[in-house]
Amino acid sequence: MNTIRRERYLESYEERSEIFRTALLRATLAFGTGFILLPLMIVAIYSFSEVAYGIFPPPGFSTKWYAHLFAQATFRGAFFRSVGIGISATTIALLVGFPTSLALARTRLAAGNFLRAFILSPIVIPKIVLGVGWFIFFARISLIGGWIPLILAHTVIVLPFVVAILTANLSGLDPTIEEAAQDLGAGFVKVLWYVILPQIKSGVIISALLAFIVSFDQVESSIFLVRGENNTLPIEMFLYMEKWQDPTIAALSTLLIGFAAVITCATVAISRGIDLSNLLPTLGGKKSTR
Amino acid sequence: MLATSNQEVEVQLVEVTKRFGDVTAVESVSFTVHKGEFFSLLGPSGCGKTTTLRLIGGFEFPDTGEVYLNGRPMGRIPPNRRETNMVFQRLALFPHYSVFENVAFGLRMKRVPEAEIRRRVTTVLEMVQMSGFETRRITELSGGQQQRVALARALVNNPRVLLLDEPLSSLDLKLRLQMQEELKRLQRDLGTTFIYVTHDQGEALAMSDRIGIMNNGRLLQVGSPMEIYEHPSTPFVASFIGDTNLIQGSVDFVDEEVTAITASGLHLLVKRAGWETPGDQVYVCIRPERILMNSDRETGNVLHGKIQERLFKGHFVQYRIHVGPFTLQTTIPYGGSNRIFGMGEEVTISWDPHQAVLLQADEEGRNFDGYSPSRRDERAERTASTR
Numbered sequence: 001m002n003t004i005r006r007e008r009y010l011e012s013y014e015e016r017s018e019i020f021r022t023a024l025l026r027a028t029l030a031f032g033t034g035f036i037l038l039p040l041m042i043v044a045i046y047s048f049s050e051v052a053y054g055i056f057p058p059p060g061f062s063t064k065w066y067a068h069l070f071a072q073a074t075f076r077g078a079f080f081r082s083v084g085i086g087i088s089a090t091t092i093a094l095l096v097g098f099p100t101s102l103a104l105a106r107t108r109l110a111a112g113n114f115l116r117a118f119i120l121s122p123i124v125i126p127k128i129v130l131g132v133g134w135f136i137f138f139a140r141i142s143l144i145g146g147w148i149p150l151i152l153a154h155t156v157i158v159l160p161f162v163v164a165i166l167t168a169n170l171s172g173l174d175p176t177i178e179e180a181a182q183d184l185g186a187g188f189v190k191v192l193w194y195v196i197l198p199q200i201k202s203g204v205i206i207s208a209l210l211a212f213i214v215s216f217d218q219v220e221s222s223i224f225l226v227r228g229e230n231n232t233l234p235i236e237m238f239l240y241m242e243k244w245q246d247p248t249i250a251a252l253s254t255l256l257i258g259f260a261a262v263i264t265c266a267t268v269a270i271s272r273g274i275d276l277s278n279l280l281p282t283l284g285g286k287k288s289t290r
Numbered sequence: 291m292l293a294t295s296n297q298e299v300e301v302q303l304v305e306v307t308k309r310f311g312d313v314t315a316v317e318s319v320s321f322t323v324h325k326g327e328f329f330s331l332l333g334p335s336g337c338g339k340t341t342t343l344r345l346i347g348g349f350e351f352p353d354t355g356e357v358y359l360n361g362r363p364m365g366r367i368p369p370n371r372r373e374t375n376m377v378f379q380r381l382a383l384f385p386h387y388s389v390f391e392n393v394a395f396g397l398r399m400k401r402v403p404e405a406e407i408r409r410r411v412t413t414v415l416e417m418v419q420m421s422g423f424e425t426r427r428i429t430e431l432s433g434g435q436q437q438r439v440a441l442a443r444a445l446v447n448n449p450r451v452l453l454l455d456e457p458l459s460s461l462d463l464k465l466r467l468q469m470q471e472e473l474k475r476l477q478r479d480l481g482t483t484f485i486y487v488t489h490d491q492g493e494a495l496a497m498s499d500r501i502g503i504m505n506n507g508r509l510l511q512v513g514s515p516m517e518i519y520e521h522p523s524t525p526f527v528a529s530f531i532g533d534t535n536l537i538q539g540s541v542d543f544v545d546e547e548v549t550a551i552t553a554s555g556l557h558l559l560v561k562r563a564g565w566e567t568p569g570d571q572v573y574v575c576i577r578p579e580r581i582l583m584n585s586d587r588e589t590g591n592v593l594h595g596k597i598q599e600r601l602f603k604g605h606f607v608q609y610r611i612h613v614g615p616f617t618l619q620t621t622i623p624y625g626g627s628n629r630i631f632g633m634g635e636e637v638t639i640s641w642d643p644h645q646a647v648l649l650q651a652d653e654e655g656r657n658f659d660g661y662s663p664s665r666r667d668e669r670a671e672r673t674a675s676t677r
Contacts, residue, residue: 179349180382183369184447185399194395198386 040257047250054245065251075252078236085147085232086215089154090162093211094204096155097162102196104163105170116167120160127157127220135224145227153221158211165210169203170196202270209267213260298325299361300483301346301451306355308341315341317507318355323451323485323500328477330486330494332530333504339487340379340455342504346485347453348372360450370399375444376453379460381436383428389415389439390424396447414446417476434465445476451483458493470496491531495519503527519577525649528575535581535618537574538651541566548643554615558591559643571651578608580645581620583631588640597635611639 042056050060069075104116122130130153138149173196181195197204219234226235241249301323308316316338323329331339344350346357348369357364359372369376375396384392390411397407415421418438428436437457444452454473458466474497477484488494494501495515502512503526511523515531522528525536539553549566551558551574560574582588595613602608606621607630620639622628631637 174380174382176378176380176382177384179369180376180378180443181384181395183347183349183374183376184396184443185370186395187370190399195384 043250044254044257047247047254049247049250052246065247068246069248069251069255072248074231074236075233075240078231078233081147081230082216082233085150085154086212088147088151089158089215090208090211092151092155093159093162094208097159097166097207098204101163101166101170105167105173106175116163119163122157123160127218130157131221131224134221138225144225146230149225150222150230150232153225154215154218157218157221158214161210161214162207165203165207166200169200173199205270206267209263213263299323300325300327300359301329301485302358302361303342303346304356304358306342306345306352306357308338308345308350309353314507316345316352319504319507319509320355321502321509321512323483325483326481328474328484328486328497328499330488330498330501331504332488332491332494332501334530335489337504338507339489339504343376343453343455343485343487346451347374347376349376373450374453375447375449375451376455377440377444377457379455379457381440381457383436383440383443385428387428388424389420389426389428389431392428392439393442393446395443400447410446411442414442417445418442418472433461434469437461437469441473441476445480445482449482451485452477454484454486456488459488459490466493473497495531501531503530505530521647522575522649525573525575525651528573528647528649533578533619533621535574535576535578535616536649537576537616537618539572539574541568541570541572543568549648551648556593556614556616558646560646560648561644563648565650566648573649573651574646575649576618576641576646578619578621579606581618581639581641583609583620583622583637583639585638585640588638590641590643591646592638592640594636594638597631597633597637600631600633611637613639 046054046056046058047065048061048063049055049058049065050062051058100115100119104112104119134149134153135144138144143149177199178191178195181191186194217234218232219238222232223235226232231239237249237252299322302321304320306316306319307314319338319342331342333339341350345352346359348364348367348371351366359374364372384395387395393411393414394407397410402410411424412421415424418441420435420438420442423431423435423439428439431439437460440457458469458473461469470493473484473486477497486494486497498515500512500514501518503510503518505526511518511527513521518527518531522531522534528534529536537551537553537556537558539551539556539558542550542552542557544550544562544566547562548559549562551560551572553574558574566572593613595611595618597609598612598617599610600607602624603621604624606623607628609620609622609631611618611620618639
């Protein structure tokens with residue numbers, strides 16, 4: 001009799017501690033999410049403020065700051081410039097990063113580790129140091145101003161993200177699958193196109209999105225390379241805020257948060273394996289779907 | 291005997307050597323495979339058989355020597371420009387394509403017209419009994435089905451030579467036996483030259499026209515399964531193909547037809563090999579089923595022993611018999627007039643000297659790795675008897 005009671009007690013103890021653990025986990029999750037989201041929500045609410053000065057909660061709501069934002073040609077120009085630089089830097093980083101990753105994933109040489117560390121180093125070097133370095137470098141070769149220095153600088157900064165993701169993807173591939181393709185008549189280029197790329201396509205897409213976001217977000221590394229007429233969006237925002245404190249920047253930030261949310265959702269969808277196979281090559285164009 | 295109607299040479303290796311760093315994977319290997327032949331490379335893991343296959347397929351290139359396909363030296367021609375196709379041990383199917391696209395891959399690479407691709411893929415899938423699976427994903431197939439797709443993917447290209455690297459090793463026994471028969475049937479119907487790598491002697495014996503036995507990177511013997519079974523060239527080959535008794539001894543004297551051997555006090559006669567001279571260290575190789583027990587037809591070698599172990603195997607009974615310092619294995623068919631001997635029973639065993647083969651022992655000091663002489667481990671036995 002005693003043992004049964006004891007077992008029941010233990011069972012209920014197990015149950016209670018299970019409930020407690022779940023509750024603790026949920027509380028931690030809620031706290032973490034709140035910590036990240038609340039400031040963003042305050043920005044979003046503030047962007048609909050009726051007044052120009054910083055007061056929270058706002059005395060009334062309006063969309064006039066959004067109207068004001070769209071009236072600013074400088075922001076529009078800077079936005080498209082930032083997008084253009086981001087896309088260019090991402091494209092170059094993919095074109096350079098894919099062969100580099102393939103080499104790093106396949107080499108057994110000691111030099112491989114050194115090269116990997118070198119390529120990943122921009123992640124740990126302070127961006128402001130890189131910015132100063134590039135400023136001196138591009139000034140020496142008289143290339144300050146215009147898009148080229150910005151694109152090159154951003155490429156170096158986003159390359160580590162591309163290489164880190166792609167080497168991880170490529171190392172996971174079974175090399176005999178490539179041998180099989182070669183055995184069936186595929187040369188090097190066809191092996192790349194029909195066998196390697198389709199297998200790592202989610203890695204390619206995720207690394208491209210990440211590279212774009214990192215490029216879009218650059219301030220310190222870019223600030224020495226711009227010359228007023230070619231400011232990127234974050235720098236334009238920084239300059240605006242030095243002059244004005246009205247909610248225009250909050251409105252812009254809210255839009256950018258939405259933009260980031262879309263990209264994040266896309267990344268999650270891709271890593272969950274939603275088929276975006278139309279983006280990358282398939283054989284013969286014929287889909288064999290059931 | 292061979293399935294080859296003509297003796298046209300399809301694949302030839304001449305003195306091929308391949309090293310990986312300090313390791314010599316393949317050492318001076320030469321052999322010839324005829325058109326339409328089912329040729330197996332058999333040996334324990336690490337013997338160099340897979341490397342040899344990869345050298346033929348173009349995945350490795352020889353350090354010295356040459357591989358000829360259809361009379362042409364292959365040099366450093368890559369796999370995509372050789373008329374060979376390979377079925378890989380790990381199958382290596384394309385995980386991102388359907389069954390149809392996997393099989394069609396080779397034809398697409400050769401820019402075969404779409405209609406012909408459809409026809410040929412359909413035909414080959416029928417041949418491997420995978421019709422109706424065209425749209426399935428590879429991950430939705432069982433091991434045996436994946437095996438068939440891998441085979442179809444190679445066969446659809448009508449290769450001159452099909453290279454198979456232990457393709458059945460991941461299947462369970464029943465499926466493996468079934469696939470063996472199917473492979474053999476396919477090979478016969480298509481007339482394609484098959485080079486088959488395996489470590490399973492049963493598989494090699496059942497399917498092959500000829501077998502090449504490899505060990506430590508060397509090719510030890512090439513011959514038909516029966517030739518190798520009847521006339522193994524080394525103790526290793528004798529013990530690797532089928533069960534065997536290897537009795538170590540030295541040559542006493544050589545007569546016209548037979549040679550007399552002394553083996554730890556036993557005197558044995560064996561068919562004369564030709565190379566032996568008195569004093570040579572040798573092995574006498576006698577297959578278990580060639581040894582008679584309490585027979586009224588005792589001839590040649592007659593020995594007395596005691597049954598140590600009896601294993602009933604269904605259609606035959608296997609005995610281990612202590613004879614002097616040796617443990618000999620015999621197998622007697624079950625049923626009919628054959629009686630079953632009891633444990634510990636004293637028996638007379640005998641065999642015809644012509645049923646045994648004389649083999650050269652390795653140089654002094656070489657270990658016995660890879661084959662097991664029939665000598666009893668006396669130390670182990672002493673410990674057992676003191677208990």
